[in-house]
Amino acid sequence: MPHAAPQGLDRLAYGGDYNPEQWPEETWEEDIALMREAGVTMVSVGIFSWAKLEPSPGVYDFGWLDRLLALLHDAGIRADLATPTVVPPAWFYRAHPDALPVSRAGVRWEFGSRGAICHSSPAYHEAAAGITRALGERYGSHPAVAMWHVHNEYGVPVLECYCETSAAHFRRWLTERYTTLDALNAAWGTAFWGQAYGDWEEIQPPRATPTTCNPAQRLDFARFASDSALENFRRERDLLHQLSPGIPVTTNFMVSPTQCDTIDYWKWAQEVDIVTNDHYLVAEDDRNHINLSMAADLTRSVGGGKPWLLLEHSTSGVNWQTRGISKRPGEMARNSMAHVARGSEGAMFFQWRASRFGAEKFHSAMVPHAGTDSRIWREVVALGADLGSLSGLRGTRTVADAAIVWDWQSWWAQKLEWRPSEDLDTRERAEAVYAALFDRHLTVDFAHPEADLSAYPLVVVPALYLMTQAAGRNLRAYVEGGGTLVVGHFSGIVDEHDAVHPGPHPGALRDVLGLTVEEFQPLRRHERVTLEGPDGHRLTADVWAETVVARGAEPVWTYTDGPAAGCPAVTRHELGEGSAWYLSTRLDADGLDTVLAAAGLDARIAPREDLPRDVEVVRREGAAGRYVFVINHTAADAEVPVGGAGRELFGGRRVEGDLSVPAGTVRVLHLDD
Template identity: 45%
Template structure:
């Protein structure tokens, strides 16, 4: 169902009461002469654009000096867009402070762990904990909100932009003071902090709060719990800034929804987005494809995880690219069909808006080679034609708007604190990649045609018959109990190496690994066996393992050994185990198997739960199936993962878009094509 707050954005500024999928881009008219603006609105209408984000990097234009304001140009832009039936997601413009502010107050500039100042000249050059920056930023927010509170084009507020993209970790004196306050609130006493940080080690015991610093450049490895807490604090500091801006917007415009754009993609991990999600009215995300063998799997994974962060509710794709970006080592243009496939894959996983960076490709500046909806070549270009075609497709998919993603039988648990802690220094290996391990499990499920949801520890885990928790490194006692109950009540848990090792303070669970999960799994490990780069071991089921091995001892008579090591120092010992418990089970995979190894293993892990693919056998792996569910309806998204034509038979429903009729009632998907079927909900 469409929430009251989301409905304003989904219906736009043209007065059409029918819900629809929003379509648009970041719009930066200040980069262009006035005579381009009318053409922009005309081309937006031609492309089917319904919403644009305006003013994101406009602070220096809106406020040219400390007490000087220039809203005339923005007034005109807002009026033009409204006259064209286009809604505005208006930014608070606080993402990058203007030169006059950093000149007058260089103390707002971030400082690295090495003590180096990050100077102006790029963007996001501000400290999240700077009281001076906060004062000026909130003054700007109040001015903008007051001026446009009643403007009919306004459909949403866009707080800052990609918070933390370049300034998540600041080690300045402002940050040190704020960190101490955060630690006081978390621990209450120095004794509690000293215990949590294990300061008896290396003579680190603190006797005064003022002695505590961020983990700046040190002679050796900084205290691991100090590092983990600084990550928590840094995420919270940015969240606090988000809340401060939001509160002003809610005070002045209580009926306008507020969002900010997350960056659920790649290795962007500094911001704990599941913790932020409740602070905004709808989740928004930016995503850019990283070329590689799992590039579109990663896109699907990130969109899926964004849906998990949004608790399955519709969310908004605030930025992605029509073609090449400008910031990768080699910036490859998208192939024909990629633009639509990439956008619709996000919609399949719950996006109710498809937006790009940016509307018109810049002629100058650091992102002038970044693609846009209107490229340097202009309207007469393949990119713009594809943009207009996508606009028509999204219009045909209007019935999907407001529907939620249907829960899958398999959940993959993604935990930010395990991500942070498992990749810190002084560990058994520096080669561990938390996100890659989770992505490999996801890719293997895609290859089997099995739907899966990315979920966080805030979710109701019992909704999934199988729960895969790769490298669940941080397991507080409460989570261990929850996972035990999950399995005993009929769920089937699967976890991996380096899971259940530490508690929330990064203290090792003693008595043998995997500490917090040892009894549930019915195994005990005395010592890890990490592998060198390029080294591998063989299992007796013909799989090959890399990165990690464990010396497993089975401690419960009911624990079954699904595979042994055939080579390596643990030859003959268990490699993969399963322990039945209550109505469910708990399985353990002690090495990194990669996509191919997991694809071979997964049917054995899914079989006790009765989980298999819903797709016809001949298209499993070639087609990704994702389902959204609305009032009495289901929407089946069929995504061709290949560069070949794929006929899909046996799935009933009205075709909303994509595919062509084939023989024997099959729906034929062209290379990289997406089809959407509508059927009654069972």
């Protein structure tokens, strides 16, 4: 199915997870009335309801859900109807205790939380298909259903299972991937430490070992775990496509690297009808809006730039972080609008009404424990009204200025044991580069290493330890065609099997960067190095240095001290119509900004010096017109040039020239044609 939208919605999606089974039915009508007051257009239902829907094997109780969907339909509120397969009931585990996952250390987790599933379990497959089929048969053509929501947050809190059932499944997966044992032994480098396999049955999951395990085996098991959960999603999706034709099917991603690191979302995004995402601020971060924007941009990117949907975020604090920092006045609206600016077709929350019991009773909600006489409720109602005024932008796409190359599988590989420095951190470098581009007021797409990059004047590779030869050729073609490429240290080192590319480092990037790396030079804890460049301009770095030999590249900054003193530190290589920059060390924020500014000149990206720090300006464009979002995260009013005249959508006033954006607020301008 091509990209789809929730069926029956003529406005942006607004609402949250609704768990009416936690409340007496007399509360439901009050909830519906409050939803209408708040401008709610869609709620997610049934996510954790398996035990209520199927109280014993094969015995179903749909009466309560029939009544709920009728209430929602009568109120004009659409349902994102879930299959509750993230929480098999107690009766299931009593009958099938082997469906509980086993940790790498051999401990079988117990029933009592959520997501405790061995994704290789045949009993789980059968039971999940049973409840999904029953729901699809009963509600496949129900007028309230806008879309189907399979499972919940795959990979959270656990994805990998090391039991015997998973072991057998892993071997089947390996035979499909490699066909022969000779191919597997070659890919895994089993000649090292005498690990060669002579029979498929000898292969086990990479369980706990006395010292480090074969990294190629660990990497393949991570791939297998992501794929085995994807098989389960496909199984439910295909049933729903059959039983509920025309209704899109999704599952909620957790694309932010701070929240889920076990799923290859590039692969998963190809399997859903609508890309949806859950995002929760790292509340204690001083500038947590940057992580939010990064997550939104990454979500949009895995979906190929199409509109997507924010299916969960929070109205205020969450209870599962170290400190449940509450959102300040206006922050909920800024968070929501930042997601919409970056491609979401709405803003949904966990959850509608705050729970009185259970693990998340201190998680914020649209209806808080304080009730409707509260700041949170008043902001919920105001946000609903504002989102209602943005219906016209549905279907438009966010406009990006640059791209960051990101790959989950490379991240998995770099995180394995015995790398040259424990301070090397793929996620940290991606976040640092994103923050630098954010501060230069550039909107970013993320791209797979083998994706077409020709649309972007500037592409940054923060850290890509694992890189295929195809990816290397792709980056070279991008530069030769006129692009500007910036590559971070310790990139291009190994192939898809975690084997070092033949020849000097950085194997897959030698030609495009015009250099070789003779030796890695990890720095001691707290050690710093200094770089000197044009006109004596000095930069500071830490964690890492390299003995770089220029082979066509021009040194721009040189190490003045440390283990690589006298060697090139930052280089620039002209190739074809473009240029490739290399950063052989971990620059601090000022140094990273300096180098990206220089590369930006190569890319002919004009600096936005007219915009204050922490004022976002993001564009969405399409057949419905051109829209500019301005989000002021600061405590000062801002006057922002928006490049045209138009109508401000929150109030309807005409704007020509600069747009006034008070401190802590959001403005959206519909530009004149």
